[in-house]
Amino acid sequence: MNYTKILEQTTFSEIPIDYTWSFSHKTIKDTAYITHGYYTYPAKFIPQLAARLIQENSKEGDIVIDPFMGSGTTVVESIVHNRIGIGTDINEIAYLLSKVKTTPIKISDLLQEFSNLNFDLQSRLNGQYDYFLKKAEQILPKNERIDYWFLPQQKEKLSIIFTRILEIKNNDIRDFFLIAFAQILKSCSIWLQKSVKPTRDLHKKIYDPLTLFLKQSKKMIKKHSEFDRLLNQNIKDNIDKFRIVKCDDSRNVPCENNTATLIVTSPPYVTSYEYADLHQLPSMWFGYLSELSEFRKKFIGSAYKEDRGKIDLKSSLAEKIVLQLGENKKGREVKNYFADMLETFLEMKRVLKKGGRACIVIGNTEFCGVQILNAEVFQEQLENIGFETHDIIHREIPSKMLPSTRDTNTGQFVKATDKNLKLAYPTEYILIMEKL
Ligand SMILES: C[S@@+](CC[C@H](N)C(=O)[O-])C[C@H]1O[C@@H](n2cnc3c(N)ncnc32)[C@H](O)[C@@H]1O
Known part of the structure; x- marks a missing residue:
């Protein structure tokens, strides 16, 4: 022009x-x-x-x-x-x-961690639920807004997944799975889907956190390997x-x-x-929001x-x-x-x-x-x-x-x-x- x-x-x-x-x-x-x-x-x-x-x-x-x-x-x-x-x-x-979107990580390391997470979460969310729920409750950030947005059972399952992610030693890999976790939070909450304003929908269809988390993680690993191939x-x-x-x-x-x-x-x-309002769900879980x-x-x-x-x-x-x-x-x-x-x-x-x-x-x-x-x-x-x-x-x-x-x-x-x-x-x- x-x-x-x-x-x-x-x-x-x-x-x-x-x-x-x-x-x-x-x-x-x-x-x-x-x-x-x-x-x-x-x-x-x-x-x-x-x-x-x-x-x-x-x-x-x-x-x-x-x-x-x-x-x-x-x-x-x-x-x-x-x-x-x-x-x-x-x-x-x-x-x-x-940071996660620009950090190269060895794909074999991501796959190994995914397999460990999958194995542990299946057993923690099925067989040993009460034990791991208690453990999770001890380290979760106290925030009453979490109870405002999540139904009790969803919150419990999410807290077991979240605390397992925090056990990952490698920072880059842990952050990678934290983003997968952040992405599923809206679908696991009663946040009115696609709303610009934070609004609750008490009749919302709620999805199973573990299924969503594993699906999202798998998708991201595939994309990360594309990124890895493209980067100099x-x-x-x-x-x-x-x-x-x-x-x-x-x-x-x-x-x-x-x-x-x-x-x-x-x-x-x-x-x-x-x-600030739009990102409050992951911000609450990650303790960014007091x-x-x-x-x-x-x-x-x-x-x-x-x-x-x-x-x-x-x-x-x-x-x-x-x-x-x-x-x-x-x-x-x-x-x-x-x-x-x-x-x-x-x-x-x-x-x-x-x-x-x-x-x-x-x-x-x-x-x-x-x-x-x-x-x-x-x-x-x-x-x-x-x-x-x-x-x-x-x-x-x-x-x-x-x-x-x-x-x-x-x-x-x-x-x-x-x-x-x-x-x-x-x-x-x-x-x-x-x-x-
Ligand atoms: C339109 S979005 C940018 C989206 C970006 N181009 C992308 O592709 O994702 C504007 C961004 O400004 C950020 N922002 C608002 N106030 C800011 C400030 N004081 N300093 C730095 N970033 C700020 C918001 O958090 C938001 O991420």
């Missing part, structure tokens, strides 16, 4: 859609290739999108960063394409998941030099000044998903933030949007969001080399009847702190990939093919900004 043409537009929505970025021909199986399908993470990238951005904007050996790494899509694609992948996320589950031997042997993942804030990326070539990221949206309300405050875009007073947002459009929302909670939330994003952009500037690019995938939203033009605001903020616009791609989100189609009455995710529904974010933008 010719940038001078973009300058004439009033809003980005008039930029013609570039359908080569839709990846609509990719099946769900394609997008879950190698380690990408281990855990259902909301609003994750299509790996092929991250891969194309990496290939077009960096070369082998370069540093590629995702400060909002989520399920680790960018980091996985970076190492698969022989780059150094660095990522941060404030959510411990995202960190654990990204030098990267496999020196993985800690080629990928750095950290549970940390996007404003504290583990990378030296002026060294990275590329950033590929999709930031959180303002009050769209409460990531106080849900404190946990929420760390997330950018969360509704749970204090007023930070007057802040220079470095965007006149952002000021206008905040003014339109008014001096109330909503206005404060959006102001905090743009302020937090501005701080993240300054961190991106710190780590990027001159000429390095930040590819930011973002859509526009509506909040209380006010258009939140995230993409336009981000571009203005970035240009005001020392970036120039290299390109803006307007892409369609194929309906099968669209996680955000929701029924406004029930809050549930629903199939995007339902003609009565308005798509939440049918298109989005890829801002490609270059550091001056």
